[in-house]
Amino acid sequence: MARNSIIGIFAKSPIKPLEKHIRIVHKCCSQLVPFFAAVTEEDWSAAGKMRTKISKLERDADELKRQIRLELPGGLFMPVDRADLLELLSQQDKIANRAKDIAGRIFGRKLTIPTELQEQFIAYVARSIDAAEKAADAINELDDLLETGFRGREVELVTKMISQLDEIEDETDGMQIKLRKDLLNIEKDLNCVDVMFLYQIIDWVGDLADLAERVGARLEILLARK
Amino acid sequence: MEILLSHGSTLVMIAAVVGFFMAWGIGANDVANAMGTSVGSKALTIKQAIIIAMVFEFAGAYLAGGEVTSTIRKGIIDPALFIDIPELLVFGMISALLAAATWLLVASILGWPVSTTHSIVGAIIGFAAIGISPDTVAWGKVGGIVGSWVITPLISGVIAFIIFNSAQKLIFDTDKPLEQAKRYVPFYMFLAGFVLSLVTIKKGLKHIGLDNINIGFYNFEVAGAGGYYLAIIVAIIVALIGKYFVTRVKFDDNADKSTHYANVEKVFAVLMVVTACCMAFAHGSNDVANAIGPLAAVVSIVDNGGEIAKKASLVWWILPLGGFGIVAGLALFGHRVIATIGKGITHLTPSRGFAAELAAACTVVIASGAGLPISTTQTLVGAVLGVGMARGIAAINLGVVRNIVISWVITLPIGAGLSIIFFWIMKAIFS
Numbered sequence: 001m002a003r004n005s006i007i008g009i010f011a012k013s014p015i016k017p018l019e020k021h022i023r024i025v026h027k028c029c030s031q032l033v034p035f036f037a038a039v040t041e042e043d044w045s046a047a048g049k050m051r052t053k054i055s056k057l058e059r060d061a062d063e064l065k066r067q068i069r070l071e072l073p074g075g076l077f078m079p080v081d082r083a084d085l086l087e088l089l090s091q092q093d094k095i096a097n098r099a100k101d102i103a104g105r106i107f108g109r110k111l112t113i114p115t116e117l118q119e120q121f122i123a124y125v126a127r128s129i130d131a132a133e134k135a136a137d138a139i140n141e142l143d144d145l146l147e148t149g150f151r152g153r154e155v156e157l158v159t160k161m162i163s164q165l166d167e168i169e170d171e172t173d174g175m176q177i178k179l180r181k182d183l184l185n186i187e188k189d190l191n192c193v194d195v196m197f198l199y200q201i202i203d204w205v206g207d208l209a210d211l212a213e214r215v216g217a218r219l220e221i222l223l224a225r226k
Numbered sequence: 227m228e229i230l231l232s233h234g235s236t237l238v239m240i241a242a243v244v245g246f247f248m249a250w251g252i253g254a255n256d257v258a259n260a261m262g263t264s265v266g267s268k269a270l271t272i273k274q275a276i277i278i279a280m281v282f283e284f285a286g287a288y289l290a291g292g293e294v295t296s297t298i299r300k301g302i303i304d305p306a307l308f309i310d311i312p313e314l315l316v317f318g319m320i321s322a323l324l325a326a327a328t329w330l331l332v333a334s335i336l337g338w339p340v341s342t343t344h345s346i347v348g349a350i351i352g353f354a355a356i357g358i359s360p361d362t363v364a365w366g367k368v369g370g371i372v373g374s375w376v377i378t379p380l381i382s383g384v385i386a387f388i389i390f391n392s393a394q395k396l397i398f399d400t401d402k403p404l405e406q407a408k409r410y411v412p413f414y415m416f417l418a419g420f421v422l423s424l425v426t427i428k429k430g431l432k433h434i435g436l437d438n439i440n441i442g443f444y445n446f447e448v449a450g451a452g453g454y455y456l457a458i459i460v461a462i463i464v465a466l467i468g469k470y471f472v473t474r475v476k477f478d479d480n481a482d483k484s485t486h487y488a489n490v491e492k493v494f495a496v497l498m499v500v501t502a503c504c505m506a507f508a509h510g511s512n513d514v515a516n517a518i519g520p521l522a523a524v525v526s527i528v529d530n531g532g533e534i535a536k537k538a539s540l541v542w543w544i545l546p547l548g549g550f551g552i553v554a555g556l557a558l559f560g561h562r563v564i565a566t567i568g569k570g571i572t573h574l575t576p577s578r579g580f581a582a583e584l585a586a587a588c589t590v591v592i593a594s595g596a597g598l599p600i601s602t603t604q605t606l607v608g609a610v611l612g613v614g615m616a617r618g619i620a621a622i623n624l625g626v627v628r629n630i631v632i633s634w635v636i637t638l639p640i641g642a643g644l645s646i647i648f649f650w651i652m653k654a655i656f657s
Contacts, residue, residue: 008339009610009627010266010574013620075624079617147487147577149391149617152399 011076014068014085015142021064022092026136028057029099029129029208036125039106040118051103058100065093079146080222088218095132095211102204111197114190117182124175124205131168131209135216138162155223162216172209176202233656234528241320245521248327249551252342252513254559255334259603260509261502267579269498279506280553286510287549289426293597294512298519302347303354307362312527314358317652319520322349325644341601344634345641346516347371352642353649374598378589379608386585386612393577407493408472412465414497418504419464421588424457425595471496494576501580504587509602510552511594518548578618582609604630
């Protein structure tokens with residue numbers, strides 16, 4: 001009898017789960033802060049715990065991603081383009097994947113950060129995670145965007161958030177350049193394989209901010225269409 | 227002719243029982259569609275929804291159901307061609323009722339979304355065109371009715387789009403949505419009250435024998451400008467009462483930005499109570515005719531001893547019978563049906579629900595006033611799609627929409643087929 005009703009035509013909103021997903025993603029990469037704190041103290045058992053936590057959150061995010069995809073059959077009529085929404089989702093998910101890669105690589109090689117670089121490296125990680133948080137905040141506004149039908153003040157607010165996100169990403173780019181330069185200065189004193197991986201880790205942390213920025217870009221596309 | 231004289235009261239009894247059964251089925255099933263959005267958006271509890279539905283379904287059926295009833299009774303077929311064979315018209319109308327009621331029962335059990343209106347119209351066309359002769363069907367009018375099934379969802383969709391867009395512009399897309407909501411929501415209440423009372427006053431009051439209303443210092447002539455004044459007065463009263471309730475809503479004072487819209491929704495919840503009343507009223511006004519239209523035809527023929535009176539007025543007990551049927555269906559089964567719907571549905575907020583309901587109710591009530599039997603459900607679906615077009619709803623399942631649309635294409639031939647079979651059976655029994 002329920003199908004006999006008008007209510008059947010309301011499908012489950014894809015927006016709430018999308019928000020939930022990026023919250024998990026953000027939580028996942030936030031764990032990198034205590035992870036690196038443990039790494040700098042060379043407390044590998046604490047770092048191991050953090051790494052497990054990161055992979056668990058990454059799995060949660062994956063699970064939710066799969067669920068959202070399954071719940072978005074083709075016959076849905078939505079205020080946003082279905083393809084855009086799914087693209088946004090996979091961008092979000094990539095942030096968590098990257099966080100897992102970073103933790104895994106560092107922990108796997110018991111890679112330590114050279115003392116001279118520690119302070120700026122931690123700041124660099126924190127700033128990249130800020131970008132992820134900003135992206136999460138912007139996604140969080142989707143609900144209110146729906147309320148206003150994607151226009152006016154709400155759109156301005158989100159656009160502003162996205163430009164802040166871009167600024168943060170710019171900043172991390174600057175930090176990355178400086179870190180590389182400083183690493184270059186001391187690299188001859190370090191184990192050369194470690195140095196290679198350190199460069200890779202620096203890249204990957206920068207990826208967090210890059211990917212967060214791309215989430216913002218996808219969100220912009222979502223708003224611009226239609 | 228003799229059949230009508232000897233079995234007249236039996237035939238009326240049969241028609242009354244089947245008509246009541248049909249009204250009961252409409253009450254039990256269809257009302258879920260009318261009230262479901264209110265319960266689904268948590269603007270009303272199930273109990274409140276049932277009470278509102280009872281009062282307003284009955285009022286709608288009684289006050290504004292007359293025009294559609296007369297269309298079903300004598301608009302689809304050409305009564306002039308039945309002058310020599312009135313008993314066939316009686317059999318046919320009873321068969322049509324039986325056919326529609328049976329089909330609704332089957333569809334309800336199987337969970338198919340069918341329209342009562344489409345079943346009864348299909349059934350009447352069926353017995354007349356095949357059972358007797360295709361000439362007996364007033365094809366021109368039928369064309370108009372079928373056309374209205376396509377046009378009304380479109381119209382209600384457009385109205386819903388406009389209403390929701392206006393709400394977004396006036397309320398949501400502003401600095402202080404809560405204040406704006408408090409200011410503008412009474413206007414929507416006014417609109418709802420105006421359309422409803424206008425149709426009731428213009429089309430309904432003459433059925434219950436009121437031509438003018440005298441309130442001491444002014445005599446409102448219902449048929450003239452007085453009707454409009456009266457409708458405006460009623461609408462203002464509705465808006466004022468609504469405003470009072472809006473000011474009484476308790477808001478979360480320390481609401482930050484994130485719960486801001488939650489407060490706005492509380493204002494819309496008040497509005498949704500008004501639109502739910504409208505929807506119940508509209509549903510009663512249009513759908514009760516499906517049950518009692520054929521009954522009215524049977525009663526008027528038998529009462530006139532087989533003569534098909536051109537200008538026969540509706541016998542007084544017929545509209546209330548339909549109204550009571552709907553209320554009885556509601557009281558017995560409405561609870562369960564609405565509960566099924568109310569559960570697990572949180573995807574519709576009052577700010578969307580009101581736009582859909584208001585648009586659908588206005589469209590249906592206007593159609594009722596014009597005597598067009600339309601499908602309440604499909605009008606509401608049209609309205610929901612309209613809100614969706616305004617980017618108001620997170621996701622609409624087009625598969626279900628398609629099912630609802632397909633259902634009426636299928637319902638017409640099945641209603642017709644069943645009624646032909648019943649018609650032949652009745653003919654065999656009584657002659």
